[in-house]
Amino acid sequence: MVAVKMMRQLAQVTATAVLVGEAAAQNSAQANITSDSYFYGQSPPVYPSPQQPGIGPWADAHTKAVALVAQMTPEERANITVGFTTTTGCSGETGSVPRLNWPGLCLLDSGNGVRNTDFVNGWSSGIHVGASFNRNLSYERAFYMGGEFKTKGVHVALGPAIGPLGRVAEGGRNWEGFSVDPYLSGQLVYESVKGIQEAGVTATTKHFIANEQELNRNPIREVASLSSNIDDKTMHETYLWPFADAVRAGTGAIMCSYNRINNSYASQNSKLLNGLLKTELGFEGFVVTDWGAQHTGIASALAGLDMVMPNSRNYWGPNAGNLTIAVNNGSMEDSRLTDMAVRIVASWYQMGQDEDFPELGVGMPRNILAPHAIVDARNPVASPIVLRSALEGHVLVKNVNNTLPLNKPKIIGVFGYDAPAPSRYNVGAQSGDTPNRWQFGYDSVLNYLGFLSTTAPAPPFAANGTLTSGGGSGAALGAYISAPLDAIQQQAYLDGTQVYWDTISANPLVNGATDACLVFINAFASEGPDRTALYDDYSDALVQNVAANCSNTIVTIHNAGIRLIDQWIENPNVTAVIFAHLPGQDSGRAAVQILYGLESPSGKLPYTVAKNESDYNVLKPDQPTGQYQRFPQGDFIEGVYHDYRDFDRKNITPRYEFGFGLSYTTFEFADLSVAKADGAVSTYLPPGSNIIEGGVASLHDVLARVTAVVHNTGDVDAMEVAQLYVGIPGGPVRQLRGFEKVSIAAGDSATVSFDLVRKDLSEWSVEEQSWVLQEGNYNVYVGSSSRDLPLTGTLTF
Missing domain, CATH: 2.60.40.10 (Immunoglobulins)
Structure with a gap:
């Protein structure tokens, strides 16, 4: 209850806070609520919004931006702060100023690779990078990934992600971030920001802040977004920590989360944007909404928001005309509008995008299957980094009597739906997505828009092929997929091995003479819905069925988050287990190098694997209840104690602890x-x-x-x-x-x-x-x- 006490102390200081815009009405309805169990946090006002400091590494870019923006009319300055309908594959495009040769910016998903286009690499996901515990590799991955964004004419990459931080074990987007640990996340996001931006592309660190669940992340009809209620100490020591490292690395943009924080929406929360981000952390870049996450007009600009996406259907009006009206009638200072434009233009200069930058969104049509110019963004030098990144995120957690590595087995069996390559074409475009979208079939079965919430659960596993990425706007696919079954067949050719496989049956036949049975399962997660469990009975039964007939069963899990394995981990016939996470396009190639000992596994768990779901102090997303259903509340009463910190405090023995991972030595x-x-x-x-x-x-x-x-x-x-x-x-x-x-x-x-x-x-x-x-x-x-x-x-x- 220490966190509750701290929140109540903070409440005494902030109870008289005057909030602006829509949030004020929502907060006033709850201002007098008291409870012995909960504190409905208030977010104190912090005004005015600080102007870009323009010091240190940003000094030159700031000077150039001030000079260019000074030549813009108020209408032109406003115009570059909002998005417009795009004719390219960009996720969003800002307004431009043609007479000053300012082209506008192309913004594109995701933090795990260039999304929805061809001739790019399919990189390992954030959770996989976290499992590598490798700073240098994180930088190299980001640098070459950033180069692909630039070659495609993308000014702003919408990543890396460090929020969610994994507070909710079943969180749908935990796989996009690096780890549940703020220090590890901070170290890796620092290198990732450096890498992307040294390739000439603005990194957008997201989601700021406490976007820890998908349920109620957005308002639906009369129900507001969830409010993440966080005390001051927990905010600084946990959720703000990795963002401070991203800002220290010079991140050019910060993306607001969808949710409310202490009952004020992130995109209009002056304490967060003006106070913590732009004052305490000295942030030099611009703040952009997540897609469709603006909920007030001028109030959000005053609170520190600099850019709205994805289009002109926003509270600032077409071409952001409401901003110029506000300046003219005195509702907003002209200096605020100027600073918004300066921060945006300064990022363009800071990344060197004013010279020899490719055409905006080149080679990225809205319909990827339509005829279009081929722009191959892949750097041949990056190929070893793609594979290296895939390799180092594999975590070996069990290896009885040196079962692994395999040594030219005579007969092997390959089982499980996760072994073959998935369908490469969509089986039906998502509602609201580009027709014939180039994407995995399993991504299309989810009933959600990329920027709206839903209550539809994500399938517990991706049944039509190996899982190399999670789903939603963070997903990125390469030009090819090396699937485990294909790579094993190639190794069998080299070794003279006989291979039997059944990737369809739930209870497959097993050859009695088989030397090793390789079972591939996965755990799927996606933007939109949260997960419904940390295991699934079908996959667990598959493992048990194979193990019942094979004394050397080796399980590989491609998991988009925590995966419990207690239904079968103590089975003596299960001799080795690998958490393979989300390796990207070289998944199969990496798996074979690990399984056959060409590479010793070196990954470590970036989270704790418990023995029981009940061991996690926050297992499921917060649900709106009782009289607060219109204003859902998520009280972070656990404070700084989540994942291994909580296991240590309560002396709970995990199945596998944070940081655990075996080697072949x-x-x-x-x-x-x-x-x-x-x-x-x-x-x-x-x-x-x-x-x-x-x-x-x-x-x-x-x-x-x-x-x-x-x-x-x-x-x-x-x-x-x-x-x-x-x-x-x-x-x-x-x-x-x-x-x-x-x-x-x-x-x-x-x-x-x-x-x-x-x-x-x-x-x-x-x-x-x-x-x-x-x-x-x-x-x-x-x-x-x-x-x-x-x-x-x-x-x-």
Whole structure:
């Protein structure tokens, strides 16, 4: 109940907040509600909206943008803040200013690759990148992906995604983000933003903020969107944390979430946009709505919104004429409209898009099957990165008696609906989507629009082929798909192996002489609906049926989120299990390299796998109930305690802990060193001092360094992820605060080092409104997972 107390304390400060627009009416209906169990949060007003700082790396782009925008009329400035109906494959296009040679911007999904076009790579999804625990790989993936966006004439990539953060275990879009852990997500989004933008494309970090479920994410008739009610401490230490890293990396755009936060819609929440994002974090870029997520007019502009998508059917009116009217009648300062335009144009300059940028949306017609110019956006240099990214997201969790890797088996059986390639053409276009949309068949069976909520459940698994991506606007498909069955057939050709397969039957026949039975299942998730369970009986029965007739059953799961496996994991005939996540187009090729030992698995779980659904403190999405059905409430009363932090607090034994993953070799950790940095360290950091992108500059001062030695004690060259956890006094038992992925030859060692910066060791003080170090002992742990931490030490402040 600590979180509830904090929220009530915050309520005392903000109870008199005056909210603007539609949110004010909704909030006033609940202003006097009191309860011993819940706090219906209020979002305090923060005005005016800060102008773009234009400092540091943004100084030159800011100067150029100010000069260009100064030449625009008010109508032209307004015109570039809204979307227009597009004739290309862009998800949205802004207005342009032809007389000044400003072309407007093409915005396109997704954070996992260029969507709904041809001749691009199908990259691994966010959750797969999270499982890699590899910063360098995250950067390379993003850089080459960004190059594909640029080649297609896309100025703004609508990704990466770090919201949702996985609060709801059954969340439909958890697979788009990297992890449930804010530190891991922050480290990987930092590299992803850098990579995309160094390729010349604006990264749009999304969804800001607390978009943790699909149910009630949008208003439907008289029912408002869900309000994610979050206390100040939890906001900073959990949900805002990775966004601070994205801003620190220089992200050029931030996309608002659909939901309300403390009863004010994200796109008009001045506390979030003006206060946290543009003031506290020093954000230089522009804020754009998610598609159709604007709910007020001038109030949203005053609250910090800079761009509305997807078209002119918005509260700012055709060509955003209502903005110029507001300026003329004094409802809005001209400086706000100017700043909106400057932020948008500055991102264009910042990414170097004013020189030699391809034609907007080139080679991307609305109907991908219609005749069109072929623009091959793939860089041949990227092919090894596509495969490497697919490989490193595989997590081996069980391997009895070194079942894997396979060694030229004489007979193998391949079973399961997830083994073959899926249908490449749509079996029926989604309502509201482009006709003959180039997409998986299983994506089309969902009854939802890409930007509207629905109550239709997602199918628990994709039954017509291997799962390489989740569904919805985050889905991205490559020019081909390497399916597991195809890749296994190729390996069988090389090894002289006899292959039997049945990818249709729920209870397939098994040859009694089979050396290994490979079962492929999946767990599907998508934008629109949330998942209905973390398992499905059909797939579990399939595994059990094969295992009943095969003493060497190896299960591979392509999972778009947490997947429980307790119906069969202790079956002695199930000898190996791989969480293969969503590898993208090289799925089968990567699976074979792992299964046959061409690559030792090196992935780690970016979430906790429980033994029971009831072990998750937030399993299902919040439901509107009772008298609050018109204004659904989601109270984040668990505070910072979700996933492994909650398991540790309650001493719940998971099936597989956060950070867990096996290898084909063994590692040992030794020689821990924990040392404070030179010089005196103040425990207090004055709020608002020396703000740079991402927050107060001194938050990233190094206060301590931890080193350890990792020994490869086996006989296989492999990679290991050394993980550092810290116990901050008064906080969770331990929190991830460092990781390093190292490649170590058999019998060799590697030294890993972790710099702990001030923010890593601080907690957010609601009273001080600042990050504060605690006086006392900080426990330091190093090992291979959140619960396998053989090295322990202490820091004292």
